[in-house]
Amino acid sequence: MSSSARLRTVLADALTEDGALTDPAWHDAAQAVPRELFLSSYFVRVPDSAPTSYRPVHQGEDGWLEGIYTDRTLITQLDGRVRPGDVTDDSVTGDPTSSSTLPSLVLRMWQQLDVDAGQRVLEVGTGTGYSTALGAHRLGDDRLTSIEYDPVVGRAAASALASAGYAPRLVVGDGLRGDPYAGPSTYDRLIATCSVRYVPLAWLHQVKPGGKILVTLSGWGYASGLTLLTVTGPGSATGRLLPGFTSFMIARPHDRPPRPALPLLPGEERPSLIDPAMIGTWTGSWVAQLAAPAAERMGAGAEQILWDVSTGSQARTGLGPDGGWTVVQRGPVRLWDRVETAIRLWQAAGEPHQEGFGITVSAAGQRVWIGSEDGTGWDLPM
Template identity: 45%
Template sequence: MTDQAQLHRQLLDRLTASGSLRTESWKQAAEAAPRHDFLRHGYFRRAVGTEFTAWEPVREGDAGWLEGCYADESLVTQIAGTIVPEDICGRIMREPTSSSTLPSLVLRMLEDLEVEDGHRVLEIGTGTGYSTAVLCARLGAGNVTSIEYDPRVASRARAALGHLETYPTLVTGDGLLGHRAGAPYDRVIATCGVRAVPQAWIEQTRPGGLILATICGWLGSSELARLTVHEDGTAVGPLLSGGVNFMLARPHMPPPLGLLPDLDDGKERETVTGAEVLDNWSSRFVVQLAAPGAQRLTMQRDGRTEDVLVDIGTGSWAAVFEDGGRWRVRQGGPEPLWDAVEEQFGRWCAAGAPMLEDFTVTVTPEGQTISW
């Protein structure tokens, strides 16, 4: 057995033992998709020994490249929207914009998609093409349509899939619009995060079909939702446990914060809800529902730490800080952000702080709501 085959086998054995890979049909599909074939252009690993987050390239043939391909880790493949490993010598300190998702999450999501033989699937976000290849191995390439927003990423995925003689329908364009020409689909799966499930996905899914998508927010908490599409054009379903996190679809990314408001020009009061609600995954998800347009930053002001929420769209803001063992908030703008947070968080606590898997997502032509 070659080193590559052995590493591949070891990865699949670990994923089977952990429960990410649960059925024989998906195990066989994963065996047919060697991950390294989709990472031949390299990936970035986090550089060690730097004060700030920096990335350095790992190219095919470099020490550790093959082992990294078969680690159960997400691997950054693009930085700052255009930069790939072959473009860099040394290190770069910019934000990742594309990655190869860790295999355990890819396979867990495919299992959660509940496909049956003959189902037609629309995948939003081709990425490297790895998950597309697994889908094709399970359902046949003729039943798989995959959309990638970035032309350069799409081109590399097409080449990698072609190398394996796998030829699904590949589309370069805005995945939020779906691909109406191939509709209706039995299943839709998104490998990027969205703030709200697009109506186009619902319209292009047959009644009774499923949509699997990660619902995200600008405060950094997200969860996987599995929605069933109904005859009336709505989609309803639960959040699935697990704390899934994907990069947001580019049109759903938050705007630059720009010039901050005057954080001294606001009304100050005591609050029963402290900034610790922003540090817990579940409570932060609840806070996002109350302040969906807010972004968070932490600042040192007047010798203390202030957690600040800023909504660029409305101009509202709130700064929460501890003073003498008590929490206080100062807020300004047209909408009192922290009042909304307190109200939402209080209702959730009064309900017994239900787990996120007890939440229900409902999408109608009028918009998306999340309740418990």
């Protein structure tokens, strides 16, 4: 047995023992697909670097193959253009824009999609092609179409898939618009390996009624939640957020607009009605993002900053001089007022994790709610 095959078996068995991999068919896929063909090089984060730096790891280097079969996400592109092979220095800074997601999450999502043999699947976000290869192995090349936004990433994925012996249908384009060559109700399932601020309407028409969409909802507050929707008709769906902690890079057309350096300007100060650290927790940040979807969140603990670049509205919190917390707000949108209201409603509902939230999509809009459809809710930006 080759080193690669041995490492694949070890990883697949470990994921099964951990409970991440429960379907024998997906275990077979994990054991069969050589992830190294999709990761001839990758970036690893340089510990304690500020700003965050990344070191390229190339094929043949010590630890290259072992790193590939560690259950972790491996960065493959920075700033939408820099790939590991482009770096001549020991390290480089930048924002990750493409990656190979940790295998346990990829396989868990394929299982959560609940896809059966014979069904047609649209994957949005080919990336390196590793997830696509797993899907093609399990379902067959003719049942899977994958769309990649970045043409350079798409070409590399196509080459890697061919090397691995898979030939699903590949498209380069804006996956948020769905398959440009497919008509309504073409697909039984849709799986997205990027996150979105709202569910693209094209998906709700290309997936058949009764079909499922698995996608991570996120936003400019950097909060995320994995969501499984059932299409109820053309342009409509309902679903729930799933347990766990799932995040993906946001689809580039949904990313926040560029902003200048943040000037902290004076505003109106008052006591805060909530502990600002609440919006630094996983679900607390999700609730805050629902309440103020156009705001970017920065800071930590009691010192939080919200900034809506579109209106110039700001909110910043801190410790009060006599205990408690204060907030300073300015601009036409009182961001902290909205966040406080949302957090207190969530607290009144018992502070459920995201699996306590659901979503309804219709011609009227997209609404996330707590508990039931007639419960507390917020509209997603569109």
